[in-house]
Amino acid sequence: MTSAGNGASPTIYDVAQAAGVAPSTVSRTFSRPGRVNAQTAERIRQVAAELGYRTNPLARGLPTGRTSLLAIVVADVTNPFFFEIIRGAEKTARDAGYTLLMVDAHESDEAERRALDRTLPLVEGLILATSRLSDSSIRVAAKQRPTVVMNRHMTDVPSVLTDNAQGMRSAVEHLAGLGHTSLAYVAGPEASWADGMRWRAFREATRETDVQARRIGPFAPTLAGGLSAAKSLVKHPATAAVAYNDLIAIGAMRGLRRLGVEVPRDLSIVGFDNIFGSDFCTPPLTTVAAPLRHFGSFAVQRLLAQLRPSPAPAAGPTLLPAKLVERGSTARPA
Structure with missing residues (x-):
């Protein structure tokens, strides 16, 4: 037994016609087991298998909300x-x-x-x-x-x-421990809740460590955003910077290199997230790791x-x- 042979997948109507039952009976066979006579249901399943008919689990699940x-x-x-x-x-x-x-x-x-x-x-x-x-x-x-x-x-x-507060505090304390006294926060998107949290944590940590703090940005959370940030870091110099994320930090390092600023000799940079590839760049990026x-x-x-x-x-x-x-x-x- 085969379907109509027009290349289309067999439908519930093809199964119903071949089995000699109503389409609704075919539907109940697959969607509500036990609601159809066992002998009829077995015949419908056999016909469906011969035709190559497959039920659509998504369509079957939409009425109940159970789509998995x-x-x-x-x-x-x-x-x-x-x-x-x-x-x-x-x-x-x-x-x-x-x-x-x-x-x-x-x-x-x-x-x-x-x-x-x-x-x-x-x-x-x-x-x-x-x-x-x-x-x-x-x-x-x-x-x-x-x-x-x-x-x-x-x-x-x-x-x-x-834990943005914990992560930012560890970054600021690391830089302060190295002797940095002027830090910049390279901000991410204005619409980012995490950016606001990281900036507030950055300010609090710099106050606790008696370090000067400034914010530059916002910048797109991308390599291109980091390239733009490099120009701002040169215009508003600090001895170290913490970026909203690793992509901004890596992009900033590239941009600074083009501008003749060497990391970390002239400026230290810390990223955030520890993304794949953050240890492949030059120099490898110091970053706050999230699991x-x-x-x-x-x-x-x-x-x-x-x-x-x-x-x-x-x-x-x-x-x-x-x-x-x-x-x-x-x-x-x-």
Whole structure:
């Protein structure tokens, strides 16, 4: 027995016609086992197998909301910061029987909103990784599907974040211990919650260590953003700088080299995140390390906790430790 032979996949109507039953009977056979006579159901399954008919699990799950799909929305998929996060999240989702969809927001709140409009109806839960959306927009999404935010703290939405205060304090204390007395913070996107937290932690740490502090930026969290930051670092000199993330730090080192400024002889630089490749640049980047793979795994765990039949009340944020990794981009001031 074969399908019509026009190259199209067999449909529920093809199965119904070949089995001599109504399409609704075929539908119940696959969507509600036990609601169809056993002999009839067996004949339908045999006909379906001969025709090569396959049910669409997504279409079957949409009416009930059980699609076994989760989504993680990342600000910029080309940023190595997300590589290990996605890997950790995917493994934890897979081990729990879910498939993880990845959505790129292109560092745009508007693109992120459009992506959510298309994605939310398809998934059981949502992870927003360094979202550029406002708190109110995130709350709207969280009312539609269980949601976890990363690198951001919201009192009414479960979150997983790096201990920015601990990480920034370790960076400032490291530079102060080397003898630096004038530090610059190279800021990331204005819409970034983490950037605001890191700047506040930077100011507090510099006050505690009696070090002068200034902020330059904002800059895009990219290599190109770091190249632009290099020009500002030359115009507003300091003996050391801490960047919002590793990409800005690496881009700044490249830009400074082009401008004749040698790192760390003329300027020490510290990054943040310890992304893949941060130890490959010249010089290798001193950076604040976050446990990125655990980051993704914990986010999925918190999401799965909300998907249980009797979900536990949302607890406070999951705070992951940050530690300084000393490499070659920092030294005593000349």
